[in-house]
Amino acid sequence: MSIDSQKGAGLPAQGTPPVVPPSAPHSAVEKQVARSYNSAVANETLEDYSLRYAPKSFRRWSEYTVATTALGGIAYLADFAIGASIAISHGFENALASVLVAALVIFLTGIPISYYSARYNIDMDLLTRAAGFGYLGSTLTSIVYASFTFIFFALEGSIMAQAFHLGFGLPLWIGYAVASLIVIPIVIFGMTAMAKLQVWTQPVWLTLMFAPFVFVAIKDPHSYAAFTHWSGGTDVKGGSTFSAVGFGAGMGVALSLIAQIGEQVDYLRFMPDKTAANAKKWWTAVLAAGPGWVVLGAFKQIGGAFLAFLIVASAGTVVADEPIEQFRHGLGVYITAGTLGVAVFFVVLSQIKINVVNAYSGSLSWSNFFSRLLHYHPGRVVWIFFNIGIALTLMEANVFSFLNTVLGFYSNVAIAWIGAIVADLVINKPLGLSPSIVEFKRAHLYNFNPVGFVSMLIGSAVSIVAFEWGFGHGTFGTYAQAFSPFIALALAFVLSPVFAVLTKGKYYIAREDTLPEPLTVDGQLSGVSMECGVCTDHFERPDMAYCPFHSSAICSLCCSLDKACHDMCKKGGASSGPVDLTLTRASS
Template identity: 25%
Template sequence: MAKVNRLKVSFHDDPRVLAEQSAEDYSRHVVPLAARSSRWSLAMASWSVLSALFYLYISVAVAQAVGTRSAMIGIGLSIVFYGVINYIISQRSIRNGLSVALLSRSIFGGAGAIISSLLFAVTAIYYAVFEGSIIAVAFQQYFAPGSDIRWWYLLVVLYAMPLVMGGVQVWMDKLNGALLPLYVGGLLLIIVIAGTRFGFSFDFLSIQPSLDTTMPGWLWAFIVYMGICVNMMVTAEFSRFGKPEDAKFHGVITFGPVFYFALYAVNGLAGIFIMDTVFPGLKASEQGIAEAVLKSSGLVGLLFILISQTRINTANYYMASLNMAGFAARGLGLRWPRGVWVLFVGACVYLLMLTNVFSYLLKALAWQGVAVTSWVAILLTHYALYPDPKSDEFRPGRVKAIMPGAWAILLSTAVGISLIELGEKGAWYVEIAPIIIAILAASSYWAINKFSEGRPLMRLAEPREEVQDVWRQHIECHVCERSYSAIEMDRDPSASQQAICTGCAEGNQSFLQSVKMESHQLSVQSRVQSSVEDSI
């Protein structure tokens, strides 16, 4: 074994890292304490999700299917369900500072984390297509109904990309903070205008069910909302920027029950009222919601759509570019700036918009919803099995290529897609598919953990044990010559055991091969020693 060299330790954050990562948002690194956001800055960035017209649409669709009463009961249960789970996720993410991709590595392994990054990136791209198309259609209908929609698609993409170039802490939080009052005020104004023009009524609270289900309507509604698990990945991605002292605030307000009350209950009731008032009896669609807003309030409605969709698409483009950058670095060895991936995401969004997007998008999102539901169930099971955040081993040289979570998510996703595609429409097992998927993912992850070897790789030296405070002390990486928090540093067997950061270790074949050899040698030595001790 090579001699272990002395670490280059400092007690202050590297100013070059802070400057470089202000735009990169630590996509391949742990977020250090010095880079954490203030509570309201993070809240404003995260609450961009609040303004998606999708949440107005889904409430209308559910109310029309099972009736308003059952829909509101289901929404109430969803607020509790999401509030509790996202509280748990946010507390853990604030403590470990890990992105979705880094967190996935400890559960799914090095190869599995690559799949997680791609899954989240593609899901965010599809949502960007969905929401961006609404803005383009609204612009076309208001300004030039006979014009070529492709030019409106291009305009929507071109103005969205610059808004996320700087990341969460540069001005994405400020943009969404400034637009939030306009969104809330605009929603209230549209409700007033719609009621004034078409008549105020409480009929929207007594919509009758139109769907014959095999279960109570409120349970059907709850299961529908349960399928929107992508918000839990959003929580993990954003909450890593929270300060430890703000953990409870973020758990309750930014990511917890207060947020979901606004997202599901307030938006839900508003959507049901607007749609039922302007187009009573018309079947719900997200385009229909946009048309109802335009018909009820004209220019005010157009500005509301622009503001609401701009806010949500900052989140979509941000998450897509962040995870695409992570996927490219881990899977393809491409360490390009996140700004390049913003442009790439924009190009993908535009090309998808040129297709008949609404003909296949819902099916694509349904498939991805299966995978995301599995991901969340496995994540929560992991937290239950390993309550100490120190067990979240994410360093490339410390985890195997395939960890137990990879097998669990492949199994549950395959079963889930089979249920959706091959199951009889309306059958009970199809209607409760999200519950089946979640139970299967959690139980298979638990079982595989019980009966397989999922522990970190054996290594010669551990930098974390060579410092007193893994968060406040920083170690210089011999590759990039930047100093990062000791929590993410490792030793490089291919370079005389010098220190290496997580970002430089990813996709570094020389490093990974040396780690594999070192781990194998240590494992052999350990087995030999155990055999000798047993024979004595």
């Protein structure tokens, strides 16, 4: 079914009155001077369509390149620290179970998000708007997502600083600054520079990442069997036992990574169109680079637990979860000289590969947040420095020392967000409870949609209470505290269709898209180029809407930044008149 034929799906049956066009004097004032953007915003090599649909003309990369670039972003070593931290606290059995179950949840929830992002070429924020949150309602999730990027930037930067300290004697506070500044030149040039970095460095990174485990298998194979009996702490000879509370607590930490899917789809939005000819390659790339990231992620967490097991008796629990120490020992099993240098190189390479992604995704999220609330967009590049500044502050506050607490708390909010989105994509849309179209533009959305927005608020609020206070004392409270992320997931997932039924889906689309040009051509999103009547630049049809305030077509960014219109096109619902395409159409 084409997107055009899906218009109105899940909308209320009653019609909506037309909007009265603005008075001539007001319109004339608005059109005296076209909006202009600074060079950073106008240059899409830097801007990367940070607030827009990614057009066909920009998506010049192959499925393989997009997937490799996305997977290059999971080179982070926080997985090793997370797995080690869980195992040190709860032992092998609980660590293994929590990592595997969390990975399954992350994989399943990542499938629909990856598909819709790659199919409609939009990032996580734009998808959230369309999937039950509304135009302003998704500002909350922008903060959640931005928090993910700077929390993990801080964790990864801390790991890099630890490598600088061990390898070069650099004080940690200086190492934090170096780790922050080193990624900026790459992130500024967005996908263009990051694609080259990730593709060129991936073989080297994979070789070094697996090397310690191969070396240990050759030199000390019995340690793998001994690892399965580790009960945690420094007692490497004790017996490991399963504990429901330990399993739940460990899973809460592992589930904090569920928002990583947002960083994956920040790349998947650049996938080429899916056609009959490339369908197999397209699906392989989407599944591998989307939810598939967690397969390698789970391996790294278990691997981090194993490397911590090897050194905890001699190094102690304080440093056993530090990846630089883990790899220094793991590589040293086989390499007799230069071990520290190789370990430092690997850690620094890994952290650069991931922190360019954290900084990049954070810049997208902050751009979306401030453009909606303040109607202000100085360019994605500005928000790179803002996001890194927050991360650097966290590093200087030694966020690494309270890793489990930070991630355990964060996972309650992040998983409620993901649960609400997934419910809309896999339940509400197939059942007709929400429109089958994916609409992200301000011109067509209500500011708040209770379906996703309220579902997330309730799910995260209840789970945070459970996480912090366990609903009181006693056994029930202990279990509620340990399994609080599942409370968030279950509540958000169930409440989304409930609210969709109660609201009859009427808060998804504020007015229909009435631009004459079709949204689809031969089943694909249209590539026709149209001129924005406000900035006079040209953008492809999926990024355009009709604006009765300006009496012309308008691009999604100009629409977002307009302060004067006060959403007049949606007052009381809206339909709009046709556009004179002799003025707005550029080329097909």
